Amino acid sequence: MRFNKSGYSNQELLHLYEQILRPRMIEEKMLILLRQGKISKWFSGIGQEAVSVGAVNAIAQDEFILPMHRNLGVFTGRNVPYQRLFAQFQGKMSGFTKGRDRSFHFGTRAHHIVGMISHLGPQMALADGIAFANKLKAENKATLVFTGDGASSEGDFHEALNVAAVWDLPVIFVIENNGYGLSTPSEEQFRFKHFIDKGPAYGIKAVQVDGNNLLQVHKTIKSLAEEIRKDPKPVILEALTFRMRGHEEASGTKYVPKELMDSWAKKDPVENFEKYLIKQGILTDDVISSIRLKIKEDIETGLDLAYAEDLPEASTETEVTDLFYPFEQKIHLPIESKKTERRFVDAISDGLRQSMEKYDNLVIMGQDIADYGGVFKITEGFTDLFGKDRVRNTPLCESAIIGTGLGLCINGYKAVVEMQFADFVTCGFNQIVNNLAKIHYRWGQNADVVVRMPTGAGVGAGPFHSQSNEAWFFHTPGLKIVYPSNAEDAKGLLNAAIEDPNPYLFFEHKALYRSHSQEIPTDYYTSEVGKASMASVGNDLTIVTYGMGVHWAIEAMKEIEGVSADIIDLRTLLPWDKEAVAASVKKTNKVLVLHEDTLIGGIGAEIAAWISEHCFEYLDAPVKREASLDTPVPFSQPLEANFLPQKRLLDKLKHLISY
Structure with a gap:
């Protein structure tokens, strides 16, 4: 492996050495903890560290980077506190997801990191949006997102690249090409030879680097970032690399030919960079020992703090509350009465x-x-x-x-x-x-x-x-x-x-x-979310509905003499107004739930079940439902009219009234 230290000071080279050594030493510790049962799962990036470390050190600290589960070097390179990182791996409350997700499935705005979800491809579109926002703000920033050769088979890969190309978004798409999607080799994933071949088809610049050569990765990404800050355009960076362990530890590597493992072992990014710096007289045994001791102390301190924390104490209220960003709606009334x-x-x-x-x-x-x-x-x-x-x-x-x-x-x-x-x-x-x-x-x-x-x-x-x-x-x-x-x-x-x-x-x-x-x-105004409205007020039955069902219900009730109904227009389906429904059922004692959607598994099923559970003693009849047929929606007008519930509604209401 040939390194070119031109343009780097000795201090910068030592910094990069420490940066690539940190994820390797953490991984080695995590593999021990995995065997001890102290963490539940581990996705190893051993053999690929140069890509993550080169990338995170090549872009600015306030530029967003979107890693995957083999990019530990991104998190260490952005100085994520080890205590929180290890607490995340252990499912502790001080981790970034409060014990709700594992490993690298998280983000942190403080460090300008947006983590992945298990579906791999979707994060590439998030990078498009982040870069688009930078363009709208006229900020000369790059955004960098990782994906793998396996994930490139997903439609999200194509969509994100195409949008970035059409909109000239300053995104660096780093494709870590390690030859395998879990155990499936590249020749069973795609027919092209290299990912840089895709660049011309999208109208995107494409560059290939030795993904195990830290300086080549770093220098290339730094240059690309400078370029797209000045002239916003996306770029594909294909990093040829290899993971020396399984997709995750339980997978093993038996599916990889031994000669392939042996050849890539000789290209270990940490060992080769270390040997190069020693040969250049920049690194000595004493310096190596000193750096390793410092990293080990950081790891042990972080682990001790994470271990000292108990597992989360479950709180249903907290779990439900954290579904949404805190927001209390204030109703805006129109300024003018026009x-x-x-x-x-x-x-x-x-x-x-x-x-x-x-x-x-x-x-x-x-x-x-x-x-x-x-x-x-x-x-x-x-x-x-x-x-x-x-x-x-x-x-x-x-x-x-x-x-x-x-x-x-x-x-x-x-x-x-x-x-x-x-x-x-x-x-x-x-x-x-x-x-x-x-x-x-x-x-x-x-x-x-x-x-x-x-x-x-x-x-x-x-x-x-x-x-x-x-x-x-x-x-x-x-x-x-x-x-x-x-x-x-x-x-x-x-x-x-x-x-x-x-x-x-x-x-x-x-x-x-x-x-x-x-x-x-005519003015701007808002309506209350989660609050139903009364399309009609009556005493004999309740119709719970929404959308077009409101109009059908009103028309149907005009056909029934001497009977009045509460017609509840839910307006909001999540959350839906349980209080309004309960109050009406308690008053009328009969209820029909109506919607245009097909019957089985429709929203009406949940509402009917809730009424039966919470208002049973007030009911004088079974909760009725009316909905569309459990078929696809047909095209021809007579067939569509038969599909919709409108013609069946009147008979269902009469049956309920007479029950």
Whole structure:
């Protein structure tokens, strides 16, 4: 291995030596602790330390770096306190996740580190968002994100690279090519020879380095960072390296040919750099002993402090509270009393525009939303008002754009992401349920992202543009879900969702866009999240519903003479207003839960179960449900009408009333 110390002082070389020795010595200690049962799992980076150490020392301390589970050198290089690092590995409260996650699945804004989730690829889009925020702030900063050769097979890899290329984002994508995805060799992962071959296809500069040569990695990344700070553009850095231990310790390395292990052992990044410095007269046995003793003392001190801490004492209240970033909503009333007749679609547009005016750090993103104004024309004219930086057309890549929204939030922005149709959110599902929903619970980072979801049937759009998929997310702790039924709530709740620094899914029924209108305040205002409203007040039964169901319920009750109903418009699905439902059931003693979604596993099932459990003694009849058929949404109008619950609702209500 050839090192080139040109441009480095002896002091800088010694610093880099200590930097690469620290993760190696910690790993050696962790492997002992693993065998002793004092930590539960370990993902070793032995053999790959030069990549992490070279990278973290090549970029500025205030530039974000997004590591993976073999990048211990990033954490030690950013001076993360060993006590907290070891407490994290042991699941202690003083770790970065309060015992809720393990190893390197955490971030720390104080050290400008954003950790991974087990799905590997999604963090690349977060790097896009962080870099995008730096561009918006006109800060000349680089962002560096790690991924591996195995993770490159995921769609998130392609999406993140493509977005970065199209938007000229200053991101260094470091691909640690160690030849294996767990036990699967590269030839079973992809057919190209090197990752630098991908650069021209994306229109991205691509550079390859010897990932075991610390000085080459450091010098190359330092140069690339300086370059993209001046001329923001993404770059691929392929680091050829090898891990000398298993994917994680339980895996072993029996699947690796012995001759391959032997050849890479000769390229050990720590041993080779040490030998080079000794040969250059920069490092002596005494200096090595002194550095090792210092590192060992740091490790033992950190371990002693971590060991002294007890395991977390479980508190249900704390666990539930930490789902969300602390926020207490204050209702904003309109300053003026003026009202204007607005369609549902106009109300959403008004709310979005007024929120953009209120928050100069708010960015909206989505397919065709800029000059075209979106397929429903909600953002028409917005680029004239706010410019294309803040009203951003995106490639067709739902996962990357939701992840970019989270990255924007990490770096000080608010984001609204439009799914062109709610159905398309499947392509971004992982980012929502595993990143947006869990990030605050895991390490205290809020997700200030609203995902707009044009939803619902009744417009003859068929199986892929008509689904009601709110129940998919209703089961995910850490999300807030809003589903308005009228123009006034659509505007007020959208403004409220944007104001709240927590993740929202905001459902907008397409059939209401231009069929429903209402006089609403022209000023900015917010509606209360988590509070139901009464669409109708009665005494004989309760109908619990939301969205289009509110309108169906009102129309159905007009057909039944001499009977009145409380029609509860939930408005918010997470959290839903249990108090309002209980109060109404106790008054009327009969209840039907109605929604457009299919019956089995729908939100109505949870509400019905809750009523049966908490209001049983007040019921004079079984809790009834009405919903759409348990089939996909058909295209043809007669089939779609049969699918929806509207025609069956009247008979179900009459049966309940007569029970």
